[in-house]
Amino acid sequence: MTLPIRLSKDSREPIYHQIEKQIKALIAGGHIEAHTPLPSIRALSKALEVSVITTRRAYQDLEQQGFIQTIQGKGTFVSNISATEKQEVKVAEVHETILQAVEAARRYDYTFSEIEAIFQKVLASLKNNEEA
């Protein structure tokens, strides 16, 4: 199986961390189910054009946090994640995405209340669209 992971090589976020986060999001979002086999470290490294050292680090972290499980001689599989854990990942991801948007606005020197106004505007327009 292949994974829809997209790395940003421009980002300050280390690559292994980007891999980790995106796999977690795929698991938490229910896009890859428990017991699904993941690509081997070499196969994923080739697909993402990174070294096996980086991919291995991401897999090791994910394993430590209980998201995946490596079975000797068989491969790496998605673990059974509780609903609470999935929820935590989702909350963290949304939080992180909003934080990045706010940081972008701060780089344009917007004040906090101006950012809040933009945010309200975005929400209102989304709401309008959904109701229509």
Add this chain to the structure above:
Amino acid sequence: MNAIAKISHLEKIIDYFEIGPIDLTIEPGTITALIGNNGSGKSTFLKMLMNLAKPYRGNIQLFGKWVNGPDESWKQRVAYLPQKQIGFEPFKGETLKEMISGLYPNWDESLFQKIIADFKVPLHKKYNALSPGLQQKLNLALTIPRNTELMILDEPTNFMDIPSKSLLQDILAEWMEHGDRALLFASHQAEDIQKLADYLVLLKDGVQKGVYLKEDLLENYQTYWFGHALTDTHEIPGILTQEGNQLISDCPPETEKALEAKQIKWHSRSALPLEDIIALLLS
């Protein structure tokens, strides 16, 4: 885990050209790309690994054995594809296979057949009747199934078309899945390096510029764009090149710190493509 290859202070002098000193360790499970400009000593270095050329100074150990010692049993554990095969011309592919497969105890016949089928190599034709691309495909089919712990390929994708190159990348990645093998390959192909290499060894005119983990190279070279041309940059560290409103840094954390201290804001920041980084390091 024990290193597959240990190369220390390796030097060679050919006429007035000096190669080295080269220091390199190859661990099982890793792919190392050897990169350099033409005539940088890559092939000579690989020949020294195979004890086909004598170093002037330094040591090479493969599987814990000195390669220049009397015991050459390590050769069975290494598959080496030189840039030019000597002596293959009068033979058919099927004859070459019979000759070579017998020398390697781990010869994988089904892998050989798969590579021959994937690359559509006619085995009944004499080697010298094949096009350079087909010759190279046959060479690879005669090398990869030896299933040795170390494989050394000197410019494996020479003369190959784009679909074959990508097929070879798949074959090599799959080859790495079995056991604790290591691959060392010399290449000018950015695509092969990007897809396969864990480590990059750069040789510039015989001198080893360094051994780099691929991501470290990508993280250490960044381009910045500014709203206006930069004028006073002489106090900013890490600047590799600067032209108008664009600068390239080879030490982004220090460059950024200095820019922030001077209150110079960049509007975009982007990693340099691997090919550009290699070009910078080799020019």
